[in-house]
Amino acid sequence: xxxxxxxxxxxxxxxxxxxxxxxxxxxxxxxxxxxxxxxxxxxxxxxxxxxxxxxxxxxxxxxxxxxxxxxxxxxxxxxxxxxxxxxxxxxxxxxxxxxxxxxxxxxxxxxxxxxxxxxxxxxxxxxxxxxxxxxxxxxxxxxxxxxxxxxxxxxxxxxxxxxxxxxxxxxxxxxxxxxxxxxxxxxxxxxxxxxxxxxxxxxxxxxxxxxxxxxxxxxxxxxxxxxxxxxxxxxxxxxxxxxxxxxxxxx
Amino acid sequence: xxxxxxxxxxxxxxxxxxxxxxxxxxxxxxxxxxxxxxxxxxxxxxxxxxxxxxxxxxxxxxxxxxxxxxxxxxxxxxxxxxxxxxxxxxxxxxxxxxxxxxxxxxxxxxxxxxxxxxxxxxxxxxxxxxxxxxxxxxxxxxxxxxxxxxxxxxxxxxxxxxxxxxxxxxxxxxxxxxxxxxxxxxxxxxxxxxxxxxxxxxxxxxxxxxxxxxxxxxxxxxxxxxxxxxxxxxxxxxxxxxxxxxxxxxxxxxxxxxxxxxxxxx
Numbered sequence: 001x002x003x004x005x006x007x008x009x010x011x012x013x014x015x016x017x018x019x020x021x022x023x024x025x026x027x028x029x030x031x032x033x034x035x036x037x038x039x040x041x042x043x044x045x046x047x048x049x050x051x052x053x054x055x056x057x058x059x060x061x062x063x064x065x066x067x068x069x070x071x072x073x074x075x076x077x078x079x080x081x082x083x084x085x086x087x088x089x090x091x092x093x094x095x096x097x098x099x100x101x102x103x104x105x106x107x108x109x110x111x112x113x114x115x116x117x118x119x120x121x122x123x124x125x126x127x128x129x130x131x132x133x134x135x136x137x138x139x140x141x142x143x144x145x146x147x148x149x150x151x152x153x154x155x156x157x158x159x160x161x162x163x164x165x166x167x168x169x170x171x172x173x174x175x176x177x178x179x180x181x182x183x184x185x186x187x188x189x190x191x192x193x194x195x196x197x198x199x200x201x202x203x204x205x206x207x208x209x210x211x212x213x214x215x216x217x218x219x220x221x222x223x224x225x226x227x228x229x230x231x232x233x234x235x236x237x238x239x240x241x242x243x244x245x246x247x248x249x250x251x
Numbered sequence: 252x253x254x255x256x257x258x259x260x261x262x263x264x265x266x267x268x269x270x271x272x273x274x275x276x277x278x279x280x281x282x283x284x285x286x287x288x289x290x291x292x293x294x295x296x297x298x299x300x301x302x303x304x305x306x307x308x309x310x311x312x313x314x315x316x317x318x319x320x321x322x323x324x325x326x327x328x329x330x331x332x333x334x335x336x337x338x339x340x341x342x343x344x345x346x347x348x349x350x351x352x353x354x355x356x357x358x359x360x361x362x363x364x365x366x367x368x369x370x371x372x373x374x375x376x377x378x379x380x381x382x383x384x385x386x387x388x389x390x391x392x393x394x395x396x397x398x399x400x401x402x403x404x405x406x407x408x409x410x411x412x413x414x415x416x417x418x419x420x421x422x423x424x425x426x427x428x429x430x431x432x433x434x435x436x437x438x439x440x441x442x443x444x445x446x447x448x449x450x451x452x453x454x455x456x457x458x459x460x461x462x463x464x465x466x467x468x469x470x471x472x473x474x475x476x477x478x479x480x481x482x483x484x485x486x487x488x489x490x491x492x493x494x495x496x497x498x499x500x501x502x503x504x505x506x507x508x509x510x511x512x513x514x515x516x517x
Contacts, residue, residue, distance in 0.1 A: 052428055054428060077430075078432060080430070081427070081430035082430035084428070086428040088424070088425060092422050092425035094440060095443075095444075096443045096444065096447075105426065105439050105440075106429055108435040108439060109429050109430030109431055111435075113434045113435055116439060161425075161429075165429060
């Protein structure tokens with residue numbers, strides 16, 4: 001359950017001949033928070049989605065604890081995905097379900113269909129859901145419908161749902177981009193704190209360089225589908241940012 | 252200088268104008284052709300108001316006593332036909348809708364097949380379905396139920412498939428990421444999102460089916476239409492009036508009930 005991840009020679013081209021990712025090689029040792037920064041359209045989202053195969057890689061390997069996820073199909077893929085939590089930019093909650101049910105949806109890879117149907121989730125899962133609701137600061141919202149929540153509250157539910165999986169690895173695709181600056185900081189703080197407490201490594205796509213430097217132990221800079229910087233935030237210099245985002249006028 | 256400023260503007264190009272002129276010409280021609288082909292008999296047209304008045308006089312006063320005698324049971328049977336037919340249509344329409352929705356079933360040949368079946372169901376009028384089923388199962392309510400069900404499948408299936416295709420992709424993507432199997436994804440990702448549309452379509456179709464099943468009896472498929480057919484054949488116009496009133500009341504009540512339920516659902 002260490003969540004060690006290795007990416008080897010990963011490429012993705014949505015249109016043949018126009019690669020979005022070019023031969024990515026990365027190693028994650030299964031702890032801490034890693035930020036991926038880079039301009040829009042540089043393949044950050046594609047990279048993160050290639051890990052849990054929401055996007056199909058064109059070539060390369062994604063090794064989670066030594067197991068290559070790329071050739072997996074059907075049931076084997078589902079079992080692998082159970083171990084990878086994901087937080088989305090647009091939260092991706094089921095709007096008409098209560099917060100509690102959205103949280104319990106994180107267990108759908110484990111719970112038999114009849115239990116999900118009759119809402120007879122194991123007590124253990126319900127206990128964990130309440131504990132996570134407390135942890136994300138929404139203890140009174142269990143029975144509210146997701147569409148009654150604010151953006152920040154929804155993302156907290158999104159984080160709690162991902163942690164319901166007891167994941168070995170947590171992916172976050174622009175988790176703060178739909179939020180106002182203050183809520184973005186709060187959500188980022190919560191995400192990194194909870195992941196740290198539960199010892200889950202996190203890979204997060206993020207637009208905001210300052211947030212990345214503040215909360216992440218490692219920063220990966222991408223430009224046009226390739227990695228152009230990889231190191232701790234202290235080493236991220238203005239010249240690196242020029243390399244990642246191009247130009248200097250914006251700084 | 253001022254002449255150069257007078258730039259011309261017109262809404263259509265000359266080609267568009269000619270095209271539109273021909274379109275109108277075609278429309279008028281079609282109307283003329285249609286009127287000529289239905290062969291109106293002037294004498295019948297001339298005394299139509301007289302005939303109409305005569306019919307209304309014969310209908311008045313309605314034979315309300317006949318309601319207990321033969322209308323009530325037929326009316327209840329009509330409601331049963333509408334309800335059972337609607338339920339049965341959903342058992343067929345839901346799988347077809349899932350097959351037809353391109354975001355659920357990713358095999359284009361299956362989408363096409365499901366759509367073909369849905370269109371086929373819609374293209375046959377419920378009276379024609381009723382004639383078919385009366386021929387197979389004999390006259391009676393069973394033929395009516397099947398006729399209603401088979402006519403409704405296309406309507407319900409198409410609307411459900413559209414509702415499914417309009418659901419946002421995000422929640423389903425999240426279910427994928429969680430590692431949920433297909434049934435779980437449908438149950439917890441798709442169903443909550445299409446639920447309002449589902450009940451809306453169900454009520455709407457039941458409302459339509461109450462009206463449709465009222466005429467099925469004309470071809471022997473049970474319900475109040477049988478009573479109506481008998482009364483017309485025996486020239487009991489006062490009974491016809493009673494039956495028409497009963498149908499009107501039921502349709503109005505169904506309308507009110509459905510409107511109220513829809514408000515509470517959405």
